[in-house]
Amino acid sequence: MNQKSVTSMQRVLTTLGHREPDRVPFFLLATLHGAKEVGLPIKTYFSDPDNVVEGQMRLLAKYRHDCIYSFFYAPVEIAAFGGEVVFTDDGPPNSGEPVIKKTGDIKNLAVPDVKNTPCLEKVLTATQKLKSRVKDDVPIIGVVMSPFSLPVMQMGFDRYFDLMFEKPDLFTHLMQVNQAFCVEWANAQLAAGATAICYFDPVSSTTITTRQMYLKTGFAVAGQTLAKINGPTATHMASGRCLPIIEDIAATGTAAVGVSCHEDMALIKNACRGKLAVIGNLNGIEMCRWSSEDAEKHVKEVIAKAGAGGGCILSDNHGEIPFQVPDDVLMAISEAAHTWGRYPLNWTADK
Amino acid sequence: MTDNIVDAFTRALLDVDRLAAKQIVQNRGHDTAPVKFAEDVVLPALERIGAGWQSGTLALSQVYMAGRICEDLIDQILPPEDPDRKNQPKMAICILSDHHKLGKIMVYSLLRASGFDLADYGVMEVDDLVEQVQKDNIDILLISVLMLPSALKIKAVKQKLARLGCDVKLIVGGAPFRFDDQLWKTVGADAMCRDASDAVSVIENIMEGMA
Incomplete structure (x- = not known):
């Protein structure tokens, strides 16, 4: 493919089809850096969809990457359930006190009305406006938390594990509520202009859950949920490991998987070949102290291990770049992606 | 012998089998002080499970459930403030x-x-x-x-x-x-x-x- 004639959308679709486009697509999954670009505090930035539109467009122009990330922050879903969002000046908004304070609250948990929830409406408005700006040239990646992973923010990890292991009836009820919300929320984003949905599911990772438990829980939930989402999905493990469950993840019907920097991209790529595209796996935390040389080295490593044959999108391993990552590191990652990601990857033959 | 007990205790924890774990604690023998049992059996089992998580062979849910089961069991034989708890810094x-x-x-x-x-x-x-x-x-x-x-x-x-x-x-x-x-x-x-x-x-x- 001629690089000049290829849009980001074509590049991404080609790699998702397990073929080589003009270069390895690069997803800069940056949310907070948009606030930096427009010179606003994080809380102010997310208060108005126009700020997010401007921030995302500036990031796209500056770093020449291949997607728009319409994601605001994970606890936007907790706010929809009536929970608290805690803003800080130097990091992603965090969920506050759990909305499910005792397990009995699960029975009374109502599915939020997506179209009448102000915090979600802002995301949808931003998505619509971004779509009108990039049209079909750049994919817009919307985000949902998986019904299986959302309870970590709804009730805390510890009580969620207790529920999963010891109260299966309430667990099933919670999954039903979360699944109804997740499907409606994903489809609303697709209707607003998102090209695909990133289904964040770290609790399904083998870092958190055994495969045995996953097959009984997160796997079944993902299969049912993704089948009801009216568009393509990518499952993201948000830094969690997934090599032992790659076949299972593929069986849920997702098109791609976001993987951990704690896993070998070559092994992951082999397991995914022809079934799932791989997204990853630059270490976002370490990135805070990388030099330009470090950035180039790590980008080359991902491309060398996973780039051949398509089915690979260069990105971070968590699905969100920390606010502390300097702009010059992001620029070095972009430069390296453009330099070393060009197909054919002849230089990797020496490695 | 202790290795066998640690193996069995580790298995019980990974299976989230509270009864089996409790049985092993109860069978420790009257001459094994609670602190000694904690040091010789509980801690090695939890260390194995922790190492399994670090290497990617075990999951966080197993580490968490194992810790909770052990805490409950040890609290029964070695209550908080028990003078046998370790002499330690604050x-x-x-x-x-x-x-x-x-x-x-x-x-x-x-x-x-x-x-x-x-x-x-x-x-x-x-x-x-x-x-x-x-x-x-x-x-x-x-x-x-x-x-x-x-x-x-x-x-x-x-x-x-x-x-x-x-x-x-x-x-x-x-x-x-x-x-x-x-x-x-x-x-x-x-x-x-x-x-x-x-x-x-x-x-x-x-x-x-x-x-």
């Missing part, structure tokens, strides 16, 4: 600035299951934490975080404690430290734990240095 544990409690709960459970005792401060912000640590005359402070911004606040804790003349050893743990093995030094900690089962050996090393 310790406290907290979550700094976020609401993700799992890491703290796991370390707290494991230390108590291993015969240690420590204060649980829950969720704290920097200034309140510094004040509490000074007031309680804490020797070793364990801080658990999930988010990177929370991890970076540990530097302020260290600086403020130093300004007050408090000689407190800081042990840190949580996701940001597992993704950047230099970060604990950057924030001024004295040590880091890669997982909950590291905590005992890290504390024992610090205790040796304090002796």
Whole structure:
């Protein structure tokens, strides 16, 4: 493919089809850096969809990457359930006190009305406006938390594990509520202009859950949920490991998987070949102290291990770049992606 | 013989089989003191499980459930404030600035299951934490975080404690430290734990240095 004639959308679709486009697509999954670009505090930035539109467009122009990330922050879903969002000046908004304070609250948990929830409406408005700006040239990646992973923010990890292991009836009820919300929320984003949905599911990772438990829980939930989402999905493990469950993840019907920097991209790529595209796996935390040389080295490593044959999108391993990552590191990652990601990857033959 | 018991106890924990684990504790024999059982069986089992998590063969849910089962069992044979609990420096544990409690709960459970005792401060912000640590005359402070911004606040804790003349050893743990093995030094900690089962050996090393 001629690089000049290829849009980001074509590049991404080609790699998702397990073929080589003009270069390895690069997803800069940056949310907070948009606030930096427009010179606003994080809380102010997310208060108005126009700020997010401007921030995302500036990031796209500056770093020449291949997607728009319409994601605001994970606890936007907790706010929809009536929970608290805690803003800080130097990091992603965090969920506050759990909305499910005792397990009995699960029975009374109502599915939020997506179209009448102000915090979600802002995301949808931003998505619509971004779509009108990039049209079909750049994919817009919307985000949902998986019904299986959302309870970590709804009730805390510890009580969620207790529920999963010891109260299966309430667990099933919670999954039903979360699944109804997740499907409606994903489809609303697709209707607003998102090209695909990133289904964040770290609790399904083998870092958190055994495969045995996953097959009984997160796997079944993902299969049912993704089948009801009216568009393509990518499952993201948000830094969690997934090599032992790659076949299972593929069986849920997702098109791609976001993987951990704690896993070998070559092994992951082999397991995914022809079934799932791989997204990853630059270490976002370490990135805070990388030099330009470090950035180039790590980008080359991902491309060398996973780039051949398509089915690979260069990105971070968590699905969100920390606010502390300097702009010059992001620029070095972009430069390296453009330099070393060009197909054919002849230089990797020496490695 | 002890290896067999540790094997069986580990299996019971991984199967989340509370009854089997309890049976092993009850069968330990009257001449095995609770603290000795904690040291010889419970801690090695939890260390194996922690090592399995670090290497990617076991899941966090197994580490968590194992810790909770052990804490309950050890509390039955070695209640809080029991004089047989280990002679130790004054310790406290907290979550700094976020609401993700799992890491703290796991370390707290494991230390108590291993015969240690420590204060649980829950969720704290920097200034309140510094004040509490000074007031309680804490020797070793364990801080658990999930988010990177929370991890970076540990530097302020260290600086403020130093300004007050408090000689407190800081042990840190949580996701940001597992993704950047230099970060604990950057924030001024004295040590880091890669997982909950590291905590005992890290504390024992610090205790040796304090002796």
